[in-house]
Amino acid sequence: xxxxxxxxxxxxxxxxxxxxxxxxxxxxxxxxxxxxxxxxxxxxxxxxxxxxxxxxxxxxxxxxxxxxxxxxxxxxxxxxxxxxxxxxxxxxxxxxxxxxxxxxxxxxxxxxxxxxxxxxxxxxxxxxxxxxxxxxxxxxxxxxxxxxxxxxxxxxxxxxxxxxxxxxxxxxxxxxxxxxxxxxxxxxxxxxxxxxxxxxxxxxxxxxxxxxxxxxxxxxxxxxxxxxxxxxxxxxxxxxxxxxxxxxxxxxxxxxxxxxxxxxxxxxxxxxxxxxxxxxxxxxxxxx
Amino acid sequence: xxxxxxxxxxxxxxxxxxxxxxxxxxxxxxxxxxxxxxxxxxxxxxxxxxxxxxxxxxxxxxxxxxxxxxxxxxxxxxxxxxxxxxxxxxxxxxxxxxxxxxxxxxxxxxxxxxxxxxxxxxxxxxxxxxxxxxxxxxxxxxxxxxxxxxxxxxxxxxxxxxxxxxxxxxxxxxxxxxxxxxxxxxxxxxxxxxxxxxxxxxxxxxxxxxxxxxxxxxxxxxxxxxxxxxxxxxxxxxxxxxxxxxxxxxxxxxxxxxxxxxxxxxxxxxxxxxxxxxxxxxxxxxxxxxxxxxxxxxxxxxxxxxxxxxxxxxxxxxxxxxxxxxxxxxxxxxxxx
Numbered sequence: 001x002x003x004x005x006x007x008x009x010x011x012x013x014x015x016x017x018x019x020x021x022x023x024x025x026x027x028x029x030x031x032x033x034x035x036x037x038x039x040x041x042x043x044x045x046x047x048x049x050x051x052x053x054x055x056x057x058x059x060x061x062x063x064x065x066x067x068x069x070x071x072x073x074x075x076x077x078x079x080x081x082x083x084x085x086x087x088x089x090x091x092x093x094x095x096x097x098x099x100x101x102x103x104x105x106x107x108x109x110x111x112x113x114x115x116x117x118x119x120x121x122x123x124x125x126x127x128x129x130x131x132x133x134x135x136x137x138x139x140x141x142x143x144x145x146x147x148x149x150x151x152x153x154x155x156x157x158x159x160x161x162x163x164x165x166x167x168x169x170x171x172x173x174x175x176x177x178x179x180x181x182x183x184x185x186x187x188x189x190x191x192x193x194x195x196x197x198x199x200x201x202x203x204x205x206x207x208x209x210x211x212x213x214x215x216x217x218x219x220x221x222x223x224x225x226x227x228x229x230x231x232x233x234x235x236x237x238x239x240x241x242x243x244x245x246x247x248x249x250x251x252x253x254x255x256x257x258x259x260x261x262x263x264x265x266x267x268x269x270x271x272x273x274x275x276x277x278x279x280x281x282x283x284x285x286x287x288x
Numbered sequence: 289x290x291x292x293x294x295x296x297x298x299x300x301x302x303x304x305x306x307x308x309x310x311x312x313x314x315x316x317x318x319x320x321x322x323x324x325x326x327x328x329x330x331x332x333x334x335x336x337x338x339x340x341x342x343x344x345x346x347x348x349x350x351x352x353x354x355x356x357x358x359x360x361x362x363x364x365x366x367x368x369x370x371x372x373x374x375x376x377x378x379x380x381x382x383x384x385x386x387x388x389x390x391x392x393x394x395x396x397x398x399x400x401x402x403x404x405x406x407x408x409x410x411x412x413x414x415x416x417x418x419x420x421x422x423x424x425x426x427x428x429x430x431x432x433x434x435x436x437x438x439x440x441x442x443x444x445x446x447x448x449x450x451x452x453x454x455x456x457x458x459x460x461x462x463x464x465x466x467x468x469x470x471x472x473x474x475x476x477x478x479x480x481x482x483x484x485x486x487x488x489x490x491x492x493x494x495x496x497x498x499x500x501x502x503x504x505x506x507x508x509x510x511x512x513x514x515x516x517x518x519x520x521x522x523x524x525x526x527x528x529x530x531x532x533x534x535x536x537x538x539x540x541x542x543x544x545x546x547x548x549x550x551x552x553x554x555x556x557x558x559x560x561x562x563x564x565x566x567x568x569x570x571x572x573x574x575x576x577x578x579x580x581x582x583x584x585x586x587x588x589x590x591x592x593x594x595x596x597x598x599x600x601x602x603x604x605x606x607x608x609x610x611x612x613x614x615x616x617x618x619x620x621x622x623x624x625x
Contacts, residue, residue: 176397178397178398178400184390185415
């Protein structure tokens with residue numbers, strides 16, 4: 001029973017298999033849900049993260065400032081919550097950006113493997129020979145600081161993985177009789193690519209996408225930490241760590257709290273990716 | 289065209305050759321060729337069935353795919369209704385792409401697992417660009433096609449994994465029919481099915497031929513199946529046709545030693561007769577199509593082989609009306625019998 005990979009269409013089934021991965025997958029899911037929620041409702045309960053109070057610099061946690069204040073007397077708690085917004089947005093946007101370009105190029109590279117595909121894949125090889133973070137740094141240095149510049153910089157760094165992944169899948173999928181049959185019906189190539197090949201790649205792409213969100217957050221934090229990427233007045237976890245780093249002894253929470261957030265989200269996304277991979281793997285159907 | 293159509297065969301394959309290059313090394317130099325199809329010729333009349341038999345790897349599927357123009361043949365000609373389609377570009381083929389269709393061997397791999405049955409057939413109707421089905425009638429046409437192949441129209445909302453092998457094969461047939469084809473290449477359409485289902489599907493093929501006037505190229509390795517459905521049969525061995533004749537004649541009077549061996553492999557249902565059945569067991573393996581033996585490709589396994597067989601390839605010559613054989617030693621073989 002090869003090729004039995006189609007799905008019973010219930011979303012609950014995927015959730016069931018996903019949940020049966022164990023407590024960790026479930027907890028990870030709710031961690032992400034929690035961060036997304038606070039990012040959305042941030043203005044409802046937070047103080048203005050930019051409001052300075054130079055008389056209250058480097059305050060320890062109190063009822064007024066739950067996590068204390070930073071070098072300019074700004075509320076750390078509010079800054080983390082607003083940082084969540086930008087960090088999550090930047091990682092999601094760069095993930096979508098990379099996925100859209102990478103998947104399209106991957107589909108084309110796999111389908112027209114002879115000439116166009118060869119060119120695309122050699123470019124991918126060239127790209128992969130440069131470490132992604134270095135590459136993002138270069139792009140960031142060229143484009144300058146800012147959220148969208150960072151999104152592009154991180155996104156470009158992730159494109160090759162998608163191309164590789166999708167190209168490989170298309171190479172195997174396009175040999176299938178149903179693709180051959182469809183092209184013999186006189187179907188247009190674009191339709192075959194996006195209506196037949198793409199949906200059959202989806203399970204794998206979703207897993208890759210989830211995992212990439214985690215690494216995008218890391219890249220963003222890394223870029224912001226070294227002063228590229230997102231800089232003041234925009235707040236991101238990475239730039240907060242960089243600010244807090246110099247006052248690590250005085251107010252440890254300033255650097256530690258955003259660091260914990262980064263770690264939590266990245267680890268949670270990785271576990272979700274693992275869980276999804278199992279949930280969407282047809283070979284594990286029925287066993288779980 | 290109508291006057292000529294009597295003289296012009298529906299499908300004519302002339303000295304068709306399909307060599308696949310074997311590439312090696314850094315520069316991908318062509319070091320050899322796999323001679324998958326090595327000069328075959330046959331004709332089919334409209335509304336008839338031509339059976340192509342032979343063991344695995346003899347090139348029958350490749351021959352079918354050359355007719356479909358999935359491959360561009362290395363040499364030779366494929367004439368479809370008097371028109372040379374051998375070297376047409378995809379754009380030139382497009383107008384009658386839908387007239388030549390294929391039915392695959394594997395009913396599991398030939399349907400997109402993420403498409404419902406209805407949408408598979410609907411797509412075929414739309415993609416073939418047929419003008420006779422108006423957009424508003426398409427849904428009705430899907431139901432009509434499903435009924436035609438013996439499936440309940442309710443099936444349209446099902447997905448391939450919910451269907452049995454036989455049902456999937458029927459969907460595959462419905463998809464081919466959706467674009468109103470004239471010629472269907474059946475590439476071992478029943479080999480993957482249970483014997484009981486095989487009979488049903490074969491009967492379906494015959495019904496459809498009667499109803500729609502289809503022409504089939506029926507590829508199979510099972511002679512019993514081919515005999516039932518074919519008008520003419522071509523026996524292939526290592527990329528060459530060794531015997532071509534009507535299906536009755538082939539069973540009554542098989543001439544080529546390879547055909548004889550194939551026929552002797554069909555089991556007989558009657559136990560007593562089966563016990564006395566003489567099987568001709570061929571020795572050795574089928575030679576590699578990269579480096580086929582000189583002369584007759586069958587000579588290393590043929591008990592009648594002579595020096596001539598090792599040197600020259602016998603031509604496909606008429607033995608009697610409508611019965612062609614490629615063998616040097618027909619006389620000897622006939623005398624022995």
